[in-house]
Amino acid sequence: MPNLMKLYYFDTEGYGEVSRLIFKFANVPFEDVRIPKTDWPAMKNEPRFLTQQIPILELANGKILGESKAIQYYLGKLYGFMGKDVFEDAKIQQYVFGLDDNGGAGKAIMLETDLAKKAELAKAFYVNVVVNILQNYTKFLNENGNNGHLVGDKLTVADLALYQALKTFMLFNIPIENEFPILSQFLVNMKEKVAKLSHA
Incomplete structure (x- = not known):
């Protein structure tokens, strides 16, 4: 082997x-x-x-x-999870790196042990960081035809990175389902794809 x-x-x-x-x-x-x-x-x-x-x-x-x-x-x-050309590769990297533009705020929330401070940090994180990210990635999905992918018409590293980011945001009780329906549907679709992997 x-x-x-x-x-x-x-x-x-x-x-x-x-x-x-x-x-x-x-x-x-x-x-x-x-x-x-x-x-x-x-x-x-x-x-x-x-x-x-x-x-x-x-x-x-x-x-x-x-x-x-x-x-x-x-x-x-x-x-085969990057783009079809150099430009698409760069777009994928743009979206992957863009998800990290949070100044380490998410990690700070995870490490905070005081529940009141944790709640305060989470609220500020949502208002100051997450809303902007979610609005941008809703726009990016729409710009690509809302076909379930950020770049092109197949699964890429960018889609997987967005999926993981959305799962993390959900840990902070971010209201994705109610306020960001396109991202909510993206998350549902990705969860279904991942679930099929575990049963393959």
Whole structure:
């Protein structure tokens, strides 16, 4: 049996999930190495962890690739989840990077332990950051013909990144279903596609 690529990340979705989904949609076996957070301090100085951060992707030939979006781009190009030309590739990257334009506010909410402060941060996050993102990505879907994809007429890394972002926003009780129907339908459609993977 040939060596498989190994994706190293924590046992959560986070920055590793888009890459996991690319493997699954491509029907390509891989080693999903899920590191317990309690084990990470003792592991992070191993040579394979180039910057003491994860995710990393270890190729079958032993080469290492770090940074979540670099891994997504590599796997997307390898397995057909990027665009049909250089411009579409750039559009996909534009949409992927655009979802991170939140100044780290989402992470700050996750880390906050005081419930009152967490609620206050979540409200500010929605008003100051999320609404703008949701309005923009509604527009982007419409500009592409509202065909269920951000770029072209097939599933791309951009769609997977938007799917993960919307799932994360839902954790903060963002009213996507009531206020952003196009994104709500996109999320429903993507959930159905992902559910089919687990039953394939």
